Amino acid sequence: MKIGVVTFPGSLDDHDARRAVRMAGGEAVSLWHGDDSLRGVDAVVLPGGFSYGDYLRAGAIARFAPVMSALIPAAQGGLPVLGICNGFQILCESHLLPGAMIHNDHRTFICRDQRLRVENATTAWTSDFDQGDEITIVLKNQDGQYVADRHTLDELEGEGRVAFRYIVEESKTTQHDRFAGRNPNGSYRDIAGITNARGNVVGLMPHPEHAIEAGYGPSLDGLKFFTSVLKSVVSSKTVVNA
Amino acid sequence: MGNVVVDVMLKSEILDPQGQAVASALPRLGFTQFTDVRQGKRFVLTVEGEVTDEVLAAAREAAETMLSNPVIEDVVSVRVESRAVDSQSAEPQEVEFLA
Numbered sequence: 001m002k003i004g005v006v007t008f009p010g011s012l013d014d015h016d017a018r019r020a021v022r023m024a025g026g027e028a029v030s031l032w033h034g035d036d037s038l039r040g041v042d043a044v045v046l047p048g049g050f051s052y053g054d055y056l057r058a059g060a061i062a063r064f065a066p067v068m069s070a071l072i073p074a075a076q077g078g079l080p081v082l083g084i085c086n087g088f089q090i091l092c093e094s095h096l097l098p099g100a101m102i103h104n105d106h107r108t109f110i111c112r113d114q115r116l117r118v119e120n121a122t123t124a125w126t127s128d129f130d131q132g133d134e135i136t137i138v139l140k141n142q143d144g145q146y147v148a149d150r151h152t153l154d155e156l157e158g159e160g161r162v163a164f165r166y167i168v169e170e171s172k173t174t175q176h177d178r179f180a181g182r183n184p185n186g187s188y189r190d191i192a193g194i195t196n197a198r199g200n201v202v203g204l205m206p207h208p209e210h211a212i213e214a215g216y217g218p219s220l221d222g223l224k225f226f227t228s229v230l231k232s233v234v235s236s237k238t239v240v241n242a
Numbered sequence: 243m244g245n246v247v248v249d250v251m252l253k254s255e256i257l258d259p260q261g262q263a264v265a266s267a268l269p270r271l272g273f274t275q276f277t278d279v280r281q282g283k284r285f286v287l288t289v290e291g292e293v294t295d296e297v298l299a300a301a302r303e304a305a306e307t308m309l310s311n312p313v314i315e316d317v318v319s320v321r322v323e324s325r326a327v328d329s330q331s332a333e334p335q336e337v338e339f340l341a
Binding site: 056060092098099104105145148186 | 252255256257259260262263308309311313314
């Protein structure tokens with residue numbers, strides 16, 4: 001199974017994403033922002049970082065990179081795509097996912113281990129989870145506040161398309177937690193990640209690729225994103241061949 | 243040489259953390275009369291020759307597709323700025339307001 005990871009100018013986590021693919025048992029394929037080819041991959045990860053310096057808006061210039069002219073129709077056709085952090089911002093700017101990301105409401109950069117609740121365990125990237133699972137992965141971002149109009153938010157919730165929510169810790173859970181009683185970036189309705197209606201395109205702010213290996217990161221919870229998509233690719237190929 | 247000026251602002255219902263940072267710093271300098279600050283973006287698009295209707299239409303399309311994100315921002319105006327190199331007093335020529 002080939003999972004492509006796109007490198008944009010300013011991508012930071014493409015190497016970790018490829019490593020996560022390999023740890024999960026897949027073959028990682030490097031994709032380049034300037035190529036309009038997906039090189040025959042079975043799924044694609046848009047990694048975190050600051051593509052094109054995040055000038056204009058986070059993800060806004062990456063959205064028009066040559067590789068996106070191949071990726072957008074492929075995603076609309078069912079190709080599994082995971083956008084992490086900056087990748088999530090790119091998916092929103094591409095209109096593959098609704099809403100947008102603006103500065104954290106507290107105006108500071110976040111880097112912390114973050115608990116999330118899995119709200120939808122039926123997508124291509126979450127099927128190895130159970131709905132309601134609580135996971136801990138790394139959150140690190142500047143422009144992580146998910147916003148959308150009320151109609152869009154209601155639609156996302158009504159259709160079960162909120163994939164992950166930030167778990168809001170009660171006050172005094174940890175002594176120095178400045179985010180006690182609130183989510184860590186001001187995201188509307190505590191949304192950390194969403195999916196498209198078909199379940200093949202998923203975007204989230206926190207970083208599963210940093211939580212895949214014992215001794216590095218807060219857990220191994222991130223690995224299930226990648227094992228999920230490998231299984232979904234296998235099962236979709238089985239359907240095609242049947 | 244002609245310029246098209248595009249102004250983009252965050253929608254009023256979207257929180258503006260940059261504007262808030264500025265708003266909270268102004269009182270330190272004694273500016274206590276301003277109750278809110280919203281920060282926007284100005285793009286100046288330059289072309290060879292005059293700004294024709296086609297140029298203006300292209301600028302409008304660029305404003306809607308790339309320079310702004312309609313989910314969070316409004317294109318407040320797209321207008322021609324006549325460039326008088328030797329004069330600071332040349333007033334921008336207001337051609338069109340979208341908002």
